[in-house]
Amino acid sequence: MQDSQAKLSYISPKAAVKESPIHGRGLFAVEVIEEGEIVCVKGGAIFNRERLRELSARLGPAEIQVAPDLFVGPLTEEEREGSMIFSNHSCEPNLGVRGQIVFVSLRRIEAGEELTHDWAMTDDDDYEMECRCGAAGCRKVITGQDWRRPELQQKYNGYISWYLAEKIQKEAGPRGD
Ligand SMILES: C[S@@+](CC[C@H](N)C(=O)[O-])C[C@H]1O[C@@H](n2cnc3c(N)ncnc32)[C@H](O)[C@@H]1O
Ligand SMILES: [Zn+2]
Numbered sequence: 001m002q003d004s005q006a007k008l009s010y011i012s013p014k015a016a017v018k019e020s021p022i023h024g025r026g027l028f029a030v031e032v033i034e035e036g037e038i039v040c041v042k043g044g045a046i047f048n049r050e051r052l053r054e055l056s057a058r059l060g061p062a063e064i065q066v067a068p069d070l071f072v073g074p075l076t077e078e079e080r081e082g083s084m085i086f087s088n089h090s091c092e093p094n095l096g097v098r099g100q101i102v103f104v105s106l107r108r109i110e111a112g113e114e115l116t117h118d119w120a121m122t123d124d125d126d127y128e129m130e131c132r133c134g135a136a137g138c139r140k141v142i143t144g145q146d147w148r149r150p151e152l153q154q155k156y157n158g159y160i161s162w163y164l165a166e167k168i169q170k171e172a173g174p175r176g177d
Helices: 049-059 077-083 150-155 162-172
Strands: 015-019 025-029 038-041 045-047 064-067 070-073 095-098 102-105 114-117 128-130 141-143
Touching (some): 045 049, 049 070, 049 077, 064 162, 095 114, 102 114
Antiparallel strands (some): 038 102, 064 070, 095 102, 128 141
């Protein structure tokens, strides 16, 4: 493999990138994935928000946030493809996050299903996006502040990025009991 196509991220052999009805390309199960399997691990370089602004202008959305002011993703067009995990957002996802970069299956997934996570699990940002996930309970508009929603914190307990889980705990304050 040429360095310019280095696989900075890991994608399970049970998954493949294909055209998605949600948006562009997505990640799909090519065989059954049992609950709790590692489906992909996000890789790339580590940079702060200031650098992210410059990078996203050139590369588009290709990073995930891993700490209050740290992101992982590609630095160059050459690195972009190998750093992408292609997980589109869904309001009824079948992947969750362990730590900050390991994506695991939340349930048994059948071959052919698109593999998605809810960006409320990973993002702390100021965007608003019209959602085209097609789930029955779609929120229609998702935002970079959805991690604050108590019902989502509860739904994704144990599958929210570490830095957000810390923030949720801090903002909840000391427990009275
Ligand atoms: C990191 S990319 C995901 C991969 C993307 N489908 C591609 O082909 O490059 C993130 C972009 O995918 C699109 N996207 C992902 N999930 C979406 C959803 N549920 N509704 C609408 N757009 C979505 C948005 O344009 C978003 O900026
Ligand atoms: Zn949705």
